[in-house]
Amino acid sequence: MEELFADILVIGSGVAGSYAAMHAASRGAEVSLVTKTKLLSGSTRWAQGGIAFPSDPSDIPSHLMDTMKAGRGLVDERVSTAILTDALTEWKRLIELGITFDAHPALEGGHSKPRIQHIHGDESGLHLLTFLHHHLPPSVSILENQFAAELISCDGQLHGALLWKNGDPAEPVAVHAGATIIATGGIGQIYSFTTNPEEATGDGIALAYRAGAKVRDIELVQFHPTVLSNGGLISEACRGEGAVLLNGNRERFMLRYDEAGELAPRDIVSNSIYSEIIATGKVFLDLRPVNNLEHKFPTVYNSILNLGFNPLKEPIPIQPAAHFLMGGIATDEYGATSVANLFAAGEAASTGFHGANRLASNSLLEGLVMGSRAAEKAVASMPAAKRKIESNGVPGCAVQDQSVIRQIMERSASVMRDGKSLVNGFNEALSVKVVQATSAAEAETANMRLLALMVLKGALERKESRGSHSRSDYPQMSPDARHIDQQVENPGAIRDRRLESSGARDF
Template sequence: MFDVCIIGGGVAGLMLARSLPDSYSIAVVTKEHAGTGNTSLAQGGIAASLSFDDRPESHATDTLLASANHADAERVEILATEGSAIMKHLMAQGLPFDTDEFGMPKLGMEGAHSMRRIVHTGGDQTGKLLMRYLMEETSGKITRFAFHQALELRMESSRCTGVLVSDLSGKRSVVQARHVVLATGGIGQLYSETSNSSVATGDGLSLAYHAGAVLEDLEFVQFHPTILTLEGKSRGLISEAVRGEGALLVNGDGKRIMEGIHPFIELAPRDIVARAIERHWQAEGPVFLDARQLADFNQRFPSIYKNCRNHAVDPTEELLPVRPGAHFHMGGVRTDSYGRTSVPGLYAVGEVASTGVHGANRLASNSLLEGLVFAKRLAQWIGEEPGHRKEAGLVESDAPSPFASFEKVEEGKLRQEMTEVAGILREPRALKRFLAEHPLKTYRIQDYPDDLIALIHRQTARSLIASAALLREESRGGHYRIDAPEPKAEWSGQVIGLSTSGVHLSMRKTELKEIML
């Protein structure tokens, strides 16, 4: 039995492993190889108040303003205050970062921030280099189970005690642990257009749901405004940092499309920019990002430049066709401020968790910060809890029952349906039709073969998101209902939770503390 089993190996999972006591036995289970995941793809950077004229209170205020009056103010204060301290500590400990001519952090500007506070590493390679740093920091400290699919959480007396996994050969085992942590990342691959990694399929939502955990804010999906779109297909993210440095959103005639929509124009909150771009595509035609006036584009954004050139587009000379795509899930498994879920022994950190810091719309570059902050907090809690180590290892598990059946649905069709029904623009009749065809239900997971389990998890995650989108009869942040296009006072602070026991409604604190005003 391990002390801790972490399902997922991105920023949150590895920061947790780095922060746990060296005496702990730690298993890290990943669906593919160690570097696969959304963290490695992150371009924008990490938001933190580091400059002499910035303060955590200002970062917190920006976060709350972007959240569409739906974030948890106390958790936001934790994010901003502890995030600043963590970033200073990691940078002092060797985390690489881009510097100015004086050797100070070179801070970037992104949408809805009131000042420059975005730390970058290698220009637009922040996630990739952060992963490299964390992998080096945890080398020798963890036991890796790469290419192991997490099938089902194991429960004993209503407590999570491990996870059933399957390796590439199909052999099943149970990784037993005193503490089981979901760090499975996002949901982008549930949609037809996305910036996300191939492993971001919402597995963690379904794993938690089938274990009886409460999930919340599932309707709030952030669609990144600028995905390079060629011949109708997503060809990679173009970071908000490019707009932060002066790139413009224009139509085919070069006219700016954001003027008159929001005072921040290109740097308005992401939900506003994404809806404006999508509406323009549907009503008037393509939208382009004009970055031709940016100096040294290939040096400042090497990954983006390389990707564009690989698709025969030159951002220094041509307009870049862009369209929104699924990017980040603000909702997830309900946790407290230390990552504990409603199921004893089960925890969640990173994008799969709903900490309340993002509300209905995540502020740019707060995602990596959230993973760092709440992973460290969970490590602190686990490290202080009394317990004893047992010998680490795997327990073999039975093969699946040959009698289980599951109606297969073509994945490409489902992804397109999800984009049309629970994408940027949502309509209740379409959501009801989708749920009638794909109702939210539970399965005896272990009885199915591995390929069907993967489908079950994706279908469950889709049905959870669609259910929440149908329940919230208003528009707020990343959730936009065509039939109710404005926020409603009665929904302010109202949180929709879902679990196998039904719908859970609660209220969230959304006001800043007096000391933060």
């Protein structure tokens, strides 16, 4: 087996992983930055809306208030204050490095003032990520097309990961690292209808869970309100610029649901659209009120044209789709997980910043700040890398087609949930056959199955409607806001089952 050594192993090259790698290297660490596809991969490159930086120190309380209002009682005020305070430091750092933000900050749903920074209009994510990659120093070794299959330990302590070169288990690469940072993004691919790219299969969360890390609030999945039939997203910023929602009778309806109308937080807009689709058959977004649409939002404009609609002439059919994971691997304010030497940042992590409903454009911000914080802590606390390898769980098991998982999730755990369909979905997902994986695609499917089971279990346990989690059988928000944690009691037991050729259940 090929063996590599690093001070810090970063899994995932989106905003959180790339920024973490940059920061760890700037603190003198030798870093391995791994991605299962290309360096420019993950959700970051598709982000359109921008980055929600507080405009100056006096804006922090208002940004915090907006974040907490959207998060419906589950936002951690202390962690969020720390993130918003550090945001200004990262903003200055990026400007010193030479990044250029567009001239005027924009307004988005749930924000009480315009504070969303764009880079080249609605291509903010792509330009941010390209900029970060351009600034990776030589002490960062980039490992592309390497699938992180499992975390490995030495003497009971986590020490890196096993990669499959080109996604092939026959080409294993062990990366021994003092500390590992998981930045593998979200889980949108467990749904049939999602804005997320194909990499978003929840691998890093599955790896961490199998290694014994605590996973928090994984049932809290945000559904973006305005998504085209091909999964293309129409940025919230379009509604900030005047776009309005119409129901099947071509009537505006949002003011009936919330006084902020089209600029209400995402959970309210998605639920309202869902209700109007049930009542009137369809919902449309009318972009004609947006001045200069084709120049301000070229990506949106072109993707609508590609679908055969002209947004300058007619309202466009839209619907909500799985978009962002608020829950994830539980971390403290420095990205440390419940497992020693294991850190998490970005969408794979649950810091408490997003609560039960992410405020628009707060995730790129969190990726930057927490990538930097996790790197700082990991470098300060890491032990030296060791040689011996102990496995930390199933590298993956083949199941049926990935679409089976997606259909189960779309049917049972989408915008509106209820106990009966959650139970049915859980039993269906549990009965999906599992065998030893022979490729990264099969391992991804096994990870998706595990994530689906966790989302369904968490959603069943959360007997209330809060933020993005809506249950028709529990329509009220319960008086006490609580987190739902899931953790393997005995990670070793999962490890022992990994060689079963069939019927192995990692849940």
